Amino acid sequence: MKLEFDGSPPPFGHAMLKYFAFDPDYVNLNHGSYGSLPLPVLAACNKLTLRVESNPDLFVRVDQTALITKCRAQIAEFVGAEMNEIVLVRNTSHGINTIMRSFEWNAGDIIVTCSTTYDAMAGLVRFLHDSAGHPAVSTFVIQWPTSHVAIVAGYRAHLQSLPRHPGQKVVAIIDSITSVPGALMPWQALVQVCRELDVYSLIDGAHSIGQEPNINLGKANPDFWVSNGHKWLYCQRGCAIMFVAERNQAIVKSSFPTSKVYKSPADRAFPGETFIEQYNWNGTINFVPPLSITAALEFREWLGGEDAINNYCHNMAVRGGAHLASLLGTRVMDETGEFTLSMVNVQIPLPPSVQPSEAINSLFNQKLLAPTNRKTKISAGVFYHNNAWWTRCSAQIWTELADFELLGNVLQEVCREVVDELQAIAKL
Structure with a gap:
């Protein structure tokens, strides 16, 4: 997916519009919803598509694993994570569904959301509540005006107010950047609160990668984190990055859909065995969007970093x-x-x-x-x-x-x- 550019980029502003496929009568101030694919990245994707179609068997059976591994290495470095904790999925909703459906829910378990939790994730939580185990749902309310300090203090008090008992699971879905309103959350501090109070932290980072500077998952140390590459990073839709801390890979026992390399926990030599392999191929898809990570990062570097x-x-x-x-x-x-x-x-x-x-x-x-x-x-x-x-x-x-x-x-x-x-x- 090598990009070819002529000279230096123009200054940011309307001069950049020539690198996108927008209708000239369309003004896009809603990039955060669906992302916007740069034409150079699209050209690289089209070139890769022709490569795939020239010999689908060769690509799927031989070539794609090495390309996915390269993208995982690039994006792991980008977000400050270990490579064996990063896999590629279709979108953030797909990744969070995979994680949340992997928990074995029991009566008395609790899922913690916020009033700002994205609608699709709130729907997933309602579905889980209606399913076997019937975990309870507890919602922390955030209203502006507020502050990061107030959110962290209020969240701590909310978690401390939850009824707890031995063997119970409490899982918190936390936005790194909320969708509406579009607002940066103090998610690293909230992860620390969760860790102190024995609560799993699942970060909905849909808007983070490409917008939030200096993401360092190794330092923040969440239990789970998922972010879209096609929103702010300029990847092709749909492309997302899913981080599962090594300590939690026994929880996510299967990809979604389940891969042919699935192993029963009793048959595994170690808890995270097959975690990476399950996401390399779990059904025929368009492999180009997740592989557009390389082209997107190269385009961003050409823009100035x-x-x-x-x-x-x-x-x-x-x-x-x-x-x-x-x-x-x-x-x-x-x-x-x-x-x-x-x-x-x-x-x-x-x-x-x-x-x-x-x-x-x-x-x-x-x-x-x-x-x-x-x-x-x-x-x-x-x-x-x-x-x-x-x-x-x-x-x-x-x-x-x-x-x-x-x-x-x-x-x-x-x-x-x-x-x-x-x-x-x-x-x-």
């Missing part, structure tokens, strides 16, 4: 959020800046009396992404939190302040239209 990318995106998020709040006459959610990396949350002028619903979400999606009254389409997350409406904007290497200005104009227009439509419906 992690510090250059993260610093630009962070500064643009801070400046853009402040500018958008000024245009809307509102405020940013994170006034101190301790929760902000490359996503910023700004209040929008929609009355709190408008309650969240699927209908409201559909209205915003329609009016932002498929408008009938303007040519330009724009994406940004819209959500309800603590009696107010907010937009979550993802800053990227192509983002400029002008994009926030455009979003501000569109949001003012859309908020008026949403209120008018709701009032019209109420009169019917």
